Amino acid sequence: MARPITARPRIVVIGAGFAGLHTLRRLERRVPRGAAEIVLVAPNDYMLYSPLLPQVASGLLTPQSLAISLNRVLRRTRMVPGTAVGVDTEARVVVIEKINGEFTHERYDRLVLAPGSLTRAFDIPGLRDHAFGNKNLAEAVVLRDHVLAQLELANASHDPVEREERCRFIVVGGGYSGAETAAALERLTRDMARRYPELRPLISWHLVDVAPHILPELGVKLGDEALDLLRRMGIEVKLGVSVKEVTENRVTLTDGRVLPCRTLIWTAGTTPSPLMGTLGGEVDRGRLVVGADMAAPGLPGVFALGDAAAVPDLSREDGRYCPPTAQYAQRQGAVAADNVISSLLGRPLHEFHHKDLGLVVDLSGKEALARPLGYELTGLPALGVTRAYHLMAVPSAPSRARVLANWAIDTLLGGEVSRLGFHHGKPSAFVDIEQDHYLAADAVKKEAARLTRSD
Numbered sequence: 001m002a003r004p005i006t007a008r009p010r011i012v013v014i015g016a017g018f019a020g021l022h023t024l025r026r027l028e029r030r031v032p033r034g035a036a037e038i039v040l041v042a043p044n045d046y047m048l049y050s051p052l053l054p055q056v057a058s059g060l061l062t063p064q065s066l067a068i069s070l071n072r073v074l075r076r077t078r079m080v081p082g083t084a085v086g087v088d089t090e091a092r093v094v095v096i097e098k099i100n101g102e103f104t105h106e107r108y109d110r111l112v113l114a115p116g117s118l119t120r121a122f123d124i125p126g127l128r129d130h131a132f133g134n135k136n137l138a139e140a141v142v143l144r145d146h147v148l149a150q151l152e153l154a155n156a157s158h159d160p161v162e163r164e165e166r167c168r169f170i171v172v173g174g175g176y177s178g179a180e181t182a183a184a185l186e187r188l189t190r191d192m193a194r195r196y197p198e199l200r201p202l203i204s205w206h207l208v209d210v211a212p213h214i215l216p217e218l219g220v221k222l223g224d225e226a227l228d229l230l231r232r233m234g235i236e237v238k239l240g241v242s243v244k245e246v247t248e249n250r251v252t253l254t255d256g257r258v259l260p261c262r263t264l265i266w267t268a269g270t271t272p273s274p275l276m277g278t279l280g281g282e283v284d285r286g287r288l289v290v291g292a293d294m295a296a297p298g299l300p301g302v303f304a305l306g307d308a309a310a311v312p313d314l315s316r317e318d319g320r321y322c323p324p325t326a327q328y329a330q331r332q333g334a335v336a337a338d339n340v341i342s343s344l345l346g347r348p349l350h351e352f353h354h355k356d357l358g359l360v361v362d363l364s365g366k367e368a369l370a371r372p373l374g375y376e377l378t379g380l381p382a383l384g385v386t387r388a389y390h391l392m393a394v395p396s397a398p399s400r401a402r403v404l405a406n407w408a409i410d411t412l413l414g415g416e417v418s419r420l421g422f423h424h425g426k427p428s429a430f431v432d433i434e435q436d437h438y439l440a441a442d443a444v445k446k447e448a449a450r451l452t453r454s455d
């Protein structure tokens with residue numbers, strides 16, 4: 001039996017990404033002090049500003065610049081350090097695996113699901129063992145160290161085969177993350193090559209994608225401009241091709257080419273958190289289907305938003321869902337918070353309406369592309385719009401100051417190309433290990449009953 005709503009209801013938010021953080025900040029502003037208990041379940045005590053991760057991998061930005069301290073921006077939220085691995089929607093209990101491996105639970109009156117997404121991987125031989133990712137701070141720092149280490153080792157080697165393997169880098173995925181990561185790291189290796197002039201002719205970057213176009217969200221014109229920019233930077237872009245097999249020192253592509261290579265960077269998309277498939281609600285390609293008010297049909301007291309929710313896009317007439325972007329997620333957070341409060345007060349819920357404001361792509365250095373409000377920009381105007389957008393979107397004044405300072409230092413004094421000591425010869429676990437921890441519905445009920453037995 002569902003627990004009746006108490007005089008002081010408990011609102012539990014899962015995830016501290018763009019959607020979760022903006023929900024929490026709105027709740028803290030709108031809920032009178034003492035009127036409700038607000039709880040956050042998240043594995044980290046920071047929100048990651050992920051759009052700028054490629055600049056962490058290249059060393060342009062420090063990792064701290066993108067880690068928004070939750071303790072600084074949230075004042076009234078109780079944080080549980082862990083991952084929600086299941087929800088018993090009948091008992092209104094969230095089962096949580098804490099960061100130390102112990103299990104606990106949180107009862108809720110209203111549940112806001114914003115767990116985000118995980119790296120999408122395919123059953124490609126060798127991919128999980130040898131590929132690098134760039135989806136979190138740890139992966140970005142490890143990736144940077146690895147790339148620099150390859151050039152140092154190539155310079156120290158007299159074996160031409162080894163040199164070729166270490167000087168070739170392949171990025172899989174022609175979306176924002178892939179294009180920006182390839183551009184940023186190509187710039188890093190170009191800077192590093194000033195120390196090792198003999199390696200300059202050997203360094204090669206490849207971007208491959210099974211799609212016919214890169215950055216399709218930008219439209220044909222800007223997409224083609226991005227393709228030309230990448231190729232002018234020396235990056236070989238191959239479309240309609242994917243990876244067939246990965247080993248320690250070679251990559252086999254689906255077009256039959258076998259490339260000597262010790263660095264494969266996987267950015268070929270994401271998949272919604274598996275948590276969404278454990279609730280018993282309708283899902284669409286892994287995303288929990290909700291109404292335009294972000295309430296989940298058939299799941300009382302449950303709201304979902306962000307990458308892991310299929311929220312109808314009311315600005316379109318084709319019945320599509322909102323795209324999984326930061327721009328939409330942070331605006332959904334404000335509406336979701338208001339609807340949580342309205343549902344507790346018995347008031348009507350509001351639908352989420354938002355018209356896309358445009359897209360920005362930073363290709364490192366002075367190269368950028370932007371489409372603000374439908375206007376297509378390239379070059380320095382696009383770079384100005386791109387940098388200004390990111391500064392406004394970073395949800396913390398100290399982090400904005402760090403980002404701006406890093407950009408200024410790089411412009412005035414240049415960047416650093418030294419390793420930080422995180423490279424140990426192995427790739428990071430680019431497939432999120434949490435994806436194997438989620439519990440099936442029956443297991444959730446059993447675990448929830450066990451954990452709540454002493455309540």
